[in-house]
Amino acid sequence: MKILVVTEQRQGKWNNTSFETLVAAQQIAAATSGTVSAAVIGKGVALFAEELASKNVAEVLRIEHDLLESYTPDGYCVALKQVIEAAKPDLVLFPHTYQVRDFAPELAASLGKGMAGDCVGFRSEGGALVFVRQMFQGKTAADVTFTGAAPWFVSFQSGAFRADLLAAHPGGKAPVNAAKVALNAGDIRTKPLELFKEAKSAVDLTQAPLIVAIGRGIKAPENIAQAEALAKALGAEIAASRPICDEGWLPMERQIGSSGQTVAPKLYLALGISGAIQHVVGMKGSRTIVAVNKDQNAPIFEIADYGIVGDIFEVMPALTEELQRAKG
């Protein structure tokens, strides 16, 4: 099986999920006696290509064009379609990033193919590949197979594979080849303008050793005070899953997850958080995870060290009192 990994960089920085996806590719190659190529796309990406060449890949494809300096879905689709038609991979892998969500399904469709996005693993069953992804907000997993001829398109979720398992090139360096692409300014219909960050957030949750996080189970903004009292008794920062910040109950800077901050504190206490994928990717590296949820099947319990099935409005005050007593 011939595997092509399309890596991602933006403004001189790797998206590190690229390396996790390379690990996935190396593991699939090992299971299918396949080969792995890696592609990097942009303008002035020679150094990125060199870094990829030091990994255990058969070839690095450098896809460069003036019109690829800034990401646009049209530019990426037109360029990568040509590269895929020339390289003829069986499997095209992407890191599941916001950028990949924005163009990869259209790229696959332009070749008449489908894409299994946001996968968390794979199995090789008698030569056939089965990809595993989550459904129903992580409450269930699904086995997905492709029908019809290759190439097949798959993206892997951040954290699904361990980047530190990435194998180096056994002979020193893989060949780097420039992939020729034809691109006209008229191909690109959208115009990217400036990148920016909103006002710098006053709180850096990544540095907090203890975090108390609330989800939909908190039900109403007036109930947040109970969680804040618990956080205070614990000496923890308060944080939340996306819906709470969407509602404006806590500021966006308190949001944990794929669109918010990624944290790995000593203790993560999840109150009334179901454990949707988008939240879990932002906190699953926490050393100790405690979950309190009324639904014993909530996916948050999949990753919790300690679980309490119960009403957060009973557990929060009891825990606050117990912590105050323990401090004495």
Place this chain on the structure above:
Amino acid sequence: MNIIVCIKQVPAKDAPLAVAGNWIKESDIGFEMNEPDTYALEEALRLKEKHGGEVIALSLGPERVKQTIKEALAKGADRAIHIADDNFAQLDPLGAAKVLAAAIASQKCDLVLTGLQSDDHGFGQTGVLLAGLLNLPHATLIMQIEVLDGRLKLKRELEAGWFQWMECPLPAVLSIQSGINKVRYATLKGIMAAKKKEIAVVTRESLGVAIEPTQRIERIYVPTKTKKTEFLTGTPKEVAAKLVEKLKFEARVI
């Protein structure tokens, strides 16, 4: 500005799910409007209030989705198209997008809006695929829309707190990021008005869309645990005491 909003109906958030092959048992559970789509609908209604035109709600699914369509009409959509399909759960993302694209192509519209992703399948591909199939420009994860002369200025969310401004010509397809606005509730007046609004019913066959799936969900199942969770039981007071003990002496994190 005429706007089509794609809206999916999904199992209610607290619905207990029972797996049945590669889908779930639909009897005995409630359904609701896919939450990310509520933000797309709200944005469409706001654009209409500012710039005129009409909002068309478009939904694919079995008879039950009529309830969600009525909710969209009650909130202010002008009319709706229901693509009646009992087997919608077996469609792959590209197949579903082809059916939606055929319905959209039959209308005159300036803008197609979708939510970020569905809370059931969660593919998050519909908007991007529609753009490809309809040969329109697109943008995703949109947090702000400004209508300029014949084009849009958009604020797009990137990862880790970054945003980007961009411009996109019209007509276009946009996938709206959740949290872009505060969604309205339907008023009693809206609910009454909805009763008189048109819901056109079409089918995959009447749209002339043949389905050739590119991928198949073989089965769904409760995921295997990666961690061994120790469940603490007892009264709230007892579990609180047990947890503090565990955190102090076992996990040693406080």
